[in-house]
Amino acid sequence: MKPKVYLARPVSKEVEAYIGEHCDYRKWEGKGKIPQDVLMEELKDAEGVLVQNASVTNELLEQAPKLKVISNSAVGYDSFDLEAMKQHGVLGTHTPFVLDETVADLAFSLVLATARRVPELNNFVKQGKWGKQKDSRQFFGTDVHHATMGIVGMGRIGEKIVRRARLGFEMEVLYNSRTPKPELEEKYGIAYSDLENLLEKSDFVVLIVPLTPETHHLMGEEQFKAMKDSAILINCARGAVVDEKALIEALEKGEISGAGLDVFEQEPVSPDNPLLQMDQVVVLPHIGSATEQTRAAMLMKAAENLVAGVTTGVPENVVKELQGLLETES
Numbered sequence: 001m002k003p004k005v006y007l008a009r010p011v012s013k014e015v016e017a018y019i020g021e022h023c024d025y026r027k028w029e030g031k032g033k034i035p036q037d038v039l040m041e042e043l044k045d046a047e048g049v050l051v052q053n054a055s056v057t058n059e060l061l062e063q064a065p066k067l068k069v070i071s072n073s074a075v076g077y078d079s080f081d082l083e084a085m086k087q088h089g090v091l092g093t094h095t096p097f098v099l100d101e102t103v104a105d106l107a108f109s110l111v112l113a114t115a116r117r118v119p120e121l122n123n124f125v126k127q128g129k130w131g132k133q134k135d136s137r138q139f140f141g142t143d144v145h146h147a148t149m150g151i152v153g154m155g156r157i158g159e160k161i162v163r164r165a166r167l168g169f170e171m172e173v174l175y176n177s178r179t180p181k182p183e184l185e186e187k188y189g190i191a192y193s194d195l196e197n198l199l200e201k202s203d204f205v206v207l208i209v210p211l212t213p214e215t216h217h218l219m220g221e222e223q224f225k226a227m228k229d230s231a232i233l234i235n236c237a238r239g240a241v242v243d244e245k246a247l248i249e250a251l252e253k254g255e256i257s258g259a260g261l262d263v264f265e266q267e268p269v270s271p272d273n274p275l276l277q278m279d280q281v282v283v284l285p286h287i288g289s290a291t292e293q294t295r296a297a298m299l300m301k302a303a304e305n306l307v308a309g310v311t312t313g314v315p316e317n318v319v320k321e322l323q324g325l326l327e328t329e330s
């Protein structure tokens with residue numbers, strides 16, 4: 001008998017066929033995100049589930065006694081309750097590597113869009129205002145090339161951002177992570193910095209860390225005060241890495257000059273969030289990895305992790321905090 005799995009988000013025909021070769025599956029066919037109560041019901045007799053950032057709680061795990069693996073089609077896994085997963089012996093997998101270049105492209109598109117005010121001036125032209133401006137200096141932005149970029153988080157994606165910054169735009173790069181990366185310093189000519197110094201020196205501060213208890217509200221009132229008033233914040237990590245209230249205040253007071261945000265504390269962002277009214281803020285609907293090619297690669301990787309999880313118990317991309325479960329099993 002094939003193992004039973006549940007697909008809690010839509011997948012391509014190719015991915016569905018692959019899963020069908022190895023598993024009996026049911027799938028969510030409703031509109032939008034699967035409701036949590038439906039997910040719980042479906043997992044009562046499932047051995048594996050493919051999700052995209054679904055909330056994995058102790059309550060859900062208690063009602064899923066046969067569950068062996070939760071395969072997330074995303075690299076971040078802050079939606080997993082890791083302690084509960086350890087207690088229930090449920091593996092969690094994610095999709096590292098396949099999205100790195102795409103997310104780095106998106107980070108840079110936010111850098112360029114905020115620095116050169118692309119969305120704001122695009123609207124200006126489309127509204128027929130070109131020619132009606134008092135002075136063409138009204139269109140001026142700030143240079144990206146040869147500026148200083150501070151990257152907070154120097155993992156898989158951080159390195160791809162560095163390559164673009166150093167080789168493409170000849171920027172100076174400071175970075176912060178839990179551990180220094182001497183091999184990257186040598187390869188790209190970048191320097192490790194504590195967060196305070198990075199914030200003081202950078203023209204662009206790019207966040208690309210996981211959301212954890214340590215990085216929750218890493219950027220708050222004090223950190224915005226430490227930044228240059230000409231600096232731009234880019235958040236491609238998770239909304240809650242930034243204290244959004246403090247960010248709004250910093251922008252209102254002119255403590256920083258702009259922000260490019262792919263992620264928010266509440267998603268979808270509320271239409272009355274003040275950030276949406278600010279010309280100096282460029283906003284996107286959490287699309288870091290959202291290209292046809294990369295999303296297809298992520299889903300196939302997630303499917304492979306799911307199938308391996310329920311058939312061999314040893315999927316490739318087990319999140320690091322749960323790798324101890326593999327050692328216990330072997």
Ligand SMILES: NC(=O)C1=CN([C@@H]2O[C@H](COP(=O)(O)OP(=O)(O)OC[C@H]3O[C@@H](n4cnc5c(N)ncnc54)[C@H](OP(=O)(O)O)[C@@H]3O)[C@@H](O)[C@H]2O)C=CC1
Pocket residue numbers: 075076077096097099103152153154155156157158176177178179180208209210211212214215236237238262263286287288289
């Ligand atoms: N906007 C979007 O659509 C996307 C967002 N993301 C987000 O980006 C995150 C990073 O992805 P990825 O590069 O693959 O992850 P990695 O695990 O490869 O890298 C994470 C980096 O963050 C550093 N870090 C962790 N905690 C801290 C801390 N407290 N202070 C400073 N640095 C810290 C790590 O340090 P060390 O090296 O020392 O361990 C590491 O350098 C994901 O977790 C996800 O939340 C990812 C993809 C798309």
Ligand SMILES: O=CC(=O)O
Pocket residue numbers: 073074075076077099288289
């Ligand atoms: O936010 C996206 C991810 O892959 O993590």
